Amino acid sequence: MKANNKIFMRTDTRAQVGIGTLIIFIAMVLVAAVAAAVLIQTSGVLQQKAQTTGMETVQEVASNLEVTQIVGAVNGDKDNFTAINITMKVMAGADAIDVSQFVLALQDKTDRTDGIVYDNYGNNTSAVFFQVFELRDDDESLNASGFSDTVINSGDLVYISIIPGSMTFPTREPVRIEIKPEFGSSVILEFNTPSSYGTNDNVVLYP
Numbered sequence: 467m468k469a470n471n472k473i474f475m476r477t478d479t480r481a482q483v484g485i486g487t488l489i490i491f492i493a494m495v496l497v498a499a500v501a502a503a504v505l506i507q508t509s510g511v512l513q514q515k516a517q518t519t520g521m522e523t524v525q526e527v528a529s530n531l532e533v534t535q536i537v538g539a540v541n542g543d544k545d546n547f548t549a550i551n552i553t554m555k556v557m558a559g560a561d562a563i564d565v566s567q568f569v570l571a572l573q574d575k576t577d578r579t580d581g582i583v584y585d586n587y588g589n590n591t592s593a594v595f596f597q598v599f600e601l602r603d604d605d606e607s608l609n610a611s612g613f614s615d616t617v618i619n620s621g622d623l624v625y626i627s628i629i630p631g632s633m634t635f636p637t638r639e640p641v642r643i644e645i646k647p648e649f650g651s652s653v654i655l656e657f658n659t660p661s662s663y664g665t666n667d668n669v670v671l672y673p
Contacts, residue, residue: 532554533553536655540667540669546663549627550572550627550641552627553625554623562617565608565618566616569646570628571646572630573643575639577633579633584597595628600622604622608624637661637662637663638660
């Protein structure tokens with residue numbers, strides 16, 4: 467009797483499963499790499515924007531000017547100012563400041579003049595304007611006489627001369643001056659006119 471020999475074929479699917487898992491793993495690695503690259507690029511952009519915003523915020527919040535004295539130039543009738551001279555300097559560590567970009571406001575008890583701008587030529591004598599003169603400028607960053615350079619930086623000492631035009635300043639009246647630089651917070655100065663103009667040509671108003 468002849469034996470019935472049967473041949474059995476063994477099916478092994480483990481290799482196919484292993485290859486599929488490897489493909490999925492490689493795909494996941496590629497996706498993770500792309501996502502990481504996007505995150506790194508995004509974080510770099512955000513960091514740069516944060517630094518820029520921080521620097522701009524510091525510029526806007528910090529006060530870059532220090533006022534040391536305010537003197538009023540008295541007119542010939544001894545009853546008003548022909549000019550209000552404000553001596554100032556740049557704060558230690560502050561960036562250079564372009565004085566031609568200052569915008570001033572001058573206010574007495576009844577009147578206020580906004581938008582006072584730089585005019586070292588003195589062409590507009592009917593309106594209120596201001597001029598700048600250097601007291602100490604070792605690096606010649608400010609050339610007030612030549613009208614070409616209008617920058618002050620650390621170590622410079624200048625004074626702004628506000629020409630009030632038709633504005634009047636009676637005795638014992640409050641005066642408010644606002645200096646708005648291109649960058650940094652505004653400088654606000656408040657004082658009272660003297661009880662008497664006396665006989666002097668100049669009156670110290672601050673400090």
